Amino acid sequence: MKNYLLCFFMLTAGMLLLPRASLYFPMEEEEPPIFLTVLDAESGETFSLPLEDYVIGAMEKRTLPAEEEARKAAAIALRSCALYCRAFRPVHEEADLCNDPACCGGFEREGFSEENISAAAETAGRYLTYQGNPAAARFHQSCGKYTADHQAVYGTAVPYLVRIKNVEENAVQTLTLAEEDFRARLGIPEQIPLEDLFWEYDRSLYLLRLHWGNTSLSGAECAARLSLPSPFLSAVLTEDGVELTCYGSGDGVGMSLGGASLLAREGNTAWDILAFYFPGTEPNS
Ligand SMILES: [Zn+2]
Numbered sequence: 283m284k285n286y287l288l289c290f291f292m293l294t295a296g297m298l299l300l301p302r303a304s305l306y307f308p309m310e311e312e313e314p315p316i317f318l319t320v321l322d323a324e325s326g327e328t329f330s331l332p333l334e335d336y337v338i339g340a341m342e343k344r345t346l347p348a349e350e351e352a353r354k355a356a357a358i359a360l361r362s363c364a365l366y367c368r369a370f371r372p373v374h375e376e377a378d379l380c381n382d383p384a385c386c387g388g389f390e391r392e393g394f395s396e397e398n399i400s401a402a403a404e405t406a407g408r409y410l411t412y413q414g415n416p417a418a419a420r421f422h423q424s425c426g427k428y429t430a431d432h433q434a435v436y437g438t439a440v441p442y443l444v445r446i447k448n449v450e451e452n453a454v455q456t457l458t459l460a461e462e463d464f465r466a467r468l469g470i471p472e473q474i475p476l477e478d479l480f481w482e483y484d485r486s487l488y489l490l491r492l493h494w495g496n497t498s499l500s501g502a503e504c505a506a507r508l509s510l511p512s513p514f515l516s517a518v519l520t521e522d523g524v525e526l527t528c529y530g531s532g533d534g535v536g537m538s539l540g541g542a543s544l545l546a547r548e549g550n551t552a553w554d555i556l557a558f559y560f561p562g563t564e565p566n567s
Contacts, residue, residue: 313407315333315334316332316333316365316368317330317331317332317333318330318331318332318333318364318367318378318379319368319376319377319378320336320377320378320380320381321374321376321377321379321380321381322381323380323381323382328376328377333364333365334402334406335391336360336364336389337357337361337364338394338398338402339390339391340364340387340388340389341356341357341360341394341398341401341402342389342390342393342394342395342398343388343390344356344387345423345539346398346539347542347543347546348543349542349543349547350397350401350546351545351546351550351551351552351554351555352539352542352543352545352552352555353398353401354401354552355537355542355552355555356401356421356539356542357398357401357402357404357405357552358405358408358409358419358552358553358556359410359419359420359421359536359537359556360419361405361409362410362416362417363416363418363419363420364378364379365409365416366415366416366417366418366419367379367418368416369415370415372418373385373386405552407567408566408567409566410556410560410563410564411563411564411565411566412442412560412562412563412564416566417442417563418440418443419442419536419537419556419560419563420533420535420536420537421532421536421537421538421539421542421559422512422530422531422532422533422534422535422536422537422538422539423511423530423532423538423539423540424450424453424530424531424532424539424541425448425450425512425514425529425530425531425532425534425538425540426448426452426486426487426488426512426514426529426530427448427486427529428445428446428486429444429445429446429448429486429534429535429536429537429559430445430484430486430488430534430535431444431445431484431486431535432535432536434484434486434488434490435488435490435501435533435534435535436535441562442560442561442563443560444561445484445485445486446558446561448538448541449541449544449558450538450540450541450543450544451540451544452529452530453529453530453540454527454528454529455510455511455527455528455529456525456527457508457509457510457525457526458522458523458524458525458526459508459523459524459526460522461476461523461524463523464476464523464524467507467508468499468504468507468508469497469499470494474494474495476519476524479493479494480492480493480494482498486514487514487516487529488501488513488514488534489504489505489513489514489515490513492504500513501513502533505528510526510528511530511531511532512528512529512530512531512532512533513533513534514528514529514530514534515527515529536559536560537555537556537559537560538559541559542555542559545558553565
């Protein structure tokens with residue numbers, strides 16, 4: 283009898299206590315997962331992709347530094363850019379981004395490395411903001427003495443994508459082309475003397491445009507046609523032809539991954555690195 287009474291008491295107490303306990307100790311509510319609307323470049327259809335799947339997949343698609351804090355900085359930057367695109371849709375009207383590597387950088391759907399899984403998980407939900415909105419935290423592989431100013435390269439001012447004195451050793455590449463080869467690659471007609479080319483630079487020696495006659499090419503287009511990795515390039519005319527010197531790799535805007543590596547090796551955290559390359563931005567939480 284005593285056992286029955288005890289059971290009855292426990293059941294009743296349990297029924298009374300449980301709902302009340304949940305009032306006093308509410309379960310911590312989980313943030314609902316964020317989804318991106320992605321445009322499939324082949325079919326033209328859109329599909330949904332969880333933000334965190336995108337971050338790991340986008341990391342996998344890019345060549346990222348080995349240092350853990352630099353890799354985490356890249357994870358936060360990719361998440362920030364995706365959220366920026368979700369908020370402002372600067373590239374596609376119908377989607378936050380697309381899966382074409384040539385357009386939005388692309389992302390993998392499988393085959394993720396342990397390093398990328400852990401960098402994404404450790405920074406999950408964390409991103410950079412500027413004045414309360416997600417920041418377009420762009421990055422490139424490496425650059426010269428200075429990063430490039432977004433306004434100088436793309437024509438619009440972004441307060442946190444400005445010229446920063448860079449920290450890494452310059453990755454320099456030189457290339458000498460015979461005059462005919464140089465002309466053929468850039469499409470410069472023979473009647474234009476190479477001395478008359480006008481190389482338009484910003485103050486970081488980033489080639490903005492190369493002009494001749496009524497024609498001009500952007501620095502990025504020149505670099506691509508000359509098979510050089512960045513528009514931080516200069517040219518000297520020699521007896522052998524045109525001697526080109528190129529610094530770094532990528533468009534030079536935002537965070538240099540080479541610099542992020544160096545800062546991580548010096549003991550800086552992912553947030554230190556991001557604060558260095560994106561002045562005025564803040565962590566979301
Ligand atoms: Zn795109």
